[in-house]
Amino acid sequence: MLDLMDITAGYDRARPVVRGVSLSVAPGEAVGLLGPSGCGKSTLAKVAALLHRPDRGSVVVDGRAAPGWRHRAPRELRTAFGVVFQQPRLAADPRLRLADLIAEPLRAAGRRGEAAERLAELVPRVGLGPELLGRRPHEVSDGQLQRACLARALVLRPRWLICDEMTAMLDASTTAALVAVVEEYRAESGAGLLAVGHDRVLLERWCDRTVRWEALAQHASSRPRAAVR
């Protein structure tokens, strides 16, 4: 079970973008989080993946409260999450070749030996040609790069997938292909999914249950105070 409990988070303590949000994802369940741009759903996704420390609230993963965030979270807890970001260009280190990009989590864990085997399995699965593996991010398209980023998120076989607007930059056929890859992985591994987006049609077809941001957040960003300051 992945439980976000009473999360308040943001980048300025005086003006949190997420206020008192609670959300649960069961193992094997796909939850869609639907909200307009800039409402704070990406911040919530980062909190869920232990990448952003909330001002208040806790994240409980399989009954165990996360003891810290980012580097303060134990490695095996961090790597229980596979995260796919909205913009593949920004989410890929521009100096790494695609093969290194995908295998990077294995290397960080000291499991370099498994890289070749995992690559051989994942690369065709996400629909990348082997000739692309030697290229750097600027030499491939957005769609190809996002496929590589998805492969990177799956390489450590995470129990939870966080897809933050994974398909916002992509065309319809690539979107369908990537969603199919995620669903195939979830079917065989039983991983839970938190998919964040603003495409209602997509999320309602993809997920078991779709939650609207307005229903979750207590008037989270309905009254922006930025203009006052």
Place this chain on the structure above:
Amino acid sequence: MADLTWHPARSHGGRDHRSLRVGASAVIMAAVLLAVLLVPPLVPMDAQAVDLAAKLQAPSLAHPFGTDEVGRDLLLRCVYGLRVSLLVGVVAALTATVIGTAVGALAGALGGWADRAVMRVVDLFSSVPHLLLGIFIVAMFRPGVWPVIISVGLTHWLSTARIVRAEVLSLRGRPFVDAAVSGGASRWRVAVRHLLPGVLPRAGLAAVLMVPHAIWHESALSFLGLGLPAHEASLGIMVNSARSSLLAGDWWPTLFPGLFIIVPTLAVAGLAGAWRERLDPRRRSELML
């Protein structure tokens, strides 16, 4: 059917100007490096050889740059002086860059209070005129090459630290660092594999831009009598000791060492400027002197 051939616009004059500058800089640097590396081992003349009978001779075939007030050949002494200047310039710039990169990367990677504390130390150092600080450091040692290098290196890491810190801060906030953290990378791995490689080109550029500055500092310290021992061939010392003869109308003992300070440093700066324009085409290069 309409004529659809496309004629590219003629390039502006600026570009030719730039390539001319780069070409000239490259030629000058090549000549300087050849002279500095080949003359001392190949030319069996002594740069310290005094010949009072031939003092203050105007440029001639025997002495193309003339002779100084004790009859030493100025061309030879200029080459030896440039050798010292380049050594000091390169080593001091590298020292400053290594210190600056380490401090800036540390501040940027740690963030928070550590960052603020380190950057206030940088501000504190910046508030003291660095030539003054350099004079203070160099005065603690006997005259020689190493005190000058230490003095320039210890006073010139500040701007590099600022550049590197800013770069690390901007890289640290990008999603690919989030992705690395989520993939289980340790702090060290994030710093070494993802942040440092992104910062190194800029640090290298800062190092090259620092070389002319360091050369000018060596000359300034030597001119003030604080750099190298007085008998050594150093461009700053040569300009200083030639001042008295300048008033008597002997222009060559000041002109040639002065040119040897200015022209090679401008050449280094020209090459560094071209590198910066390739690295960051949106920003016009400026000299860091």
